Amino acid sequence: MHSDAPIDANRQARLDVIPQVDASTPLLAELAEEARRRVALHGQVYDRPPQTRVFTVANQKGGVGKTTTTVNLAAALAAAGLHVLVIDNDPQGNASTALGTEHRAGTPSTYDVLINEAPIHDVVVQSSAFPNLHVVPATIDLSGAEIELVSLVARENRLRNALADYLRYRLREGQPRIDYVFIDCPPSLGLLTVNAFVAAREVLIPIQTEYYALEGLGQLLNSIELIRAHHNPALHVSTILLTMYDARTNLAREVAAEVREHFPEQTLNTTVPRSVRISEAPGHGQTVLTYDPGSSGSLTYREAAREITQRSPSNEGEPR
Known part of the structure; x- marks a missing residue:
C-alpha cells in the first residue's frame, strides 16, 4: 500500500x-x-497490481451477497484511485441497478458482447459516482443467452476473448490500464457462469454466516476444477468473504470459524455485517459507499478492498 x-x-x-x-x-x-x-x-x-486482476464473484446459493459484494468492492477500489471494470453477467441486472447504470431491454449490454460479439468498448459505460469505475450492464435480454450460447462456436470463451480485446483496446487508445475486473454471476452453473470462470483468473466467493452456509459449495468447487482441467488452468479460489455477519450470535461465530478452518488462506479477516444501509443502497441506485459513506457497511467494504489489494493471488497459475 x-x-x-x-x-x-x-x-x-x-x-x-x-x-x-x-x-x-x-x-x-x-x-x-x-x-x-x-x-x-x-x-x-492503493498500489496498482502488476497486472489486471480478474475476479468472478460466484456462489450458486442465492441471497449470499454476490452482487452487493461485487459493486461495493468495485466502488471501494475506485474510490481509492484504482481503475475498475464491473461486468454484469446476471440477467436480473442488479449490479447495473446498484451502480446507477441504464439497463432497460435493448440497451447495449453483456448480451450483445456474448451473442453478437459486440466489442466491450461499444457497450461499457462510466459510473456517475466514480469516473474510474466502468460498467458493462446486463439487461433482461441476457435471460435467453443460456440457450443461444449452446449453438455458438467457442461458446465458453466468448467473454474471455471480449475482455482481452477490451484491455488491449484501452492500451492502444492510451487509456489507463484496468486494475480490477469483477464479473457478477447468476446463482447457477450454466453457460453464463462458465463464461465468467473462463474469463477470470480468481474466484471470489461470498459466504453468508447462517445455516447451510457451505451447502452447495462442494459442487461449486467441483465446477471450478472442471473449468481448470478443460478451459482455464489459471483459475483458482483466491478470496472468500464472510457476509451477513452478526457477532452477537453463536451461529455466526461458529459458521465463520468453520469457513476459516476449511479455507484459512482464502478467507478475508474482514467480515461484512448485517446492515440496513447496505440493503437500502441499491434501491437508490447507489453503492453503500455513496449512499452512506460514514456507515459501518461502507467502512467494512473499504477494509475488505484494502485487504484484497494487500493479498497476492495464492496461485498465479499458467500464463494466459
Whole structure:
C-alpha cells in the first residue's frame, strides 16, 4: 500500500486523540472503534497490481451477497484511485441497478458482447459516482443467452476473448490500464457462469454466516476444477468473504470459524455485517459507499478492498 510520512504522521496524530474505551461502555467503545477505522482508511491510496486482476464473484446459493459484494468492492477500489471494470453477467441486472447504470431491454449490454460479439468498448459505460469505475450492464435480454450460447462456436470463451480485446483496446487508445475486473454471476452453473470462470483468473466467493452456509459449495468447487482441467488452468479460489455477519450470535461465530478452518488462506479477516444501509443502497441506485459513506457497511467494504489489494493471488497459475 502506498503512503508517505506526512500522511502517516497526521493519521497517527488523529488516532492518538481518540479515547481508549473499555467494554463496560459498549456504545462508546463501538463509536471509538469506528472512529479509528475511519482514520485508518482516510486518504489511503492503493498500489496498482502488476497486472489486471480478474475476479468472478460466484456462489450458486442465492441471497449470499454476490452482487452487493461485487459493486461495493468495485466502488471501494475506485474510490481509492484504482481503475475498475464491473461486468454484469446476471440477467436480473442488479449490479447495473446498484451502480446507477441504464439497463432497460435493448440497451447495449453483456448480451450483445456474448451473442453478437459486440466489442466491450461499444457497450461499457462510466459510473456517475466514480469516473474510474466502468460498467458493462446486463439487461433482461441476457435471460435467453443460456440457450443461444449452446449453438455458438467457442461458446465458453466468448467473454474471455471480449475482455482481452477490451484491455488491449484501452492500451492502444492510451487509456489507463484496468486494475480490477469483477464479473457478477447468476446463482447457477450454466453457460453464463462458465463464461465468467473462463474469463477470470480468481474466484471470489461470498459466504453468508447462517445455516447451510457451505451447502452447495462442494459442487461449486467441483465446477471450478472442471473449468481448470478443460478451459482455464489459471483459475483458482483466491478470496472468500464472510457476509451477513452478526457477532452477537453463536451461529455466526461458529459458521465463520468453520469457513476459516476449511479455507484459512482464502478467507478475508474482514467480515461484512448485517446492515440496513447496505440493503437500502441499491434501491437508490447507489453503492453503500455513496449512499452512506460514514456507515459501518461502507467502512467494512473499504477494509475488505484494502485487504484484497494487500493479498497476492495464492496461485498465479499458467500464463494466459
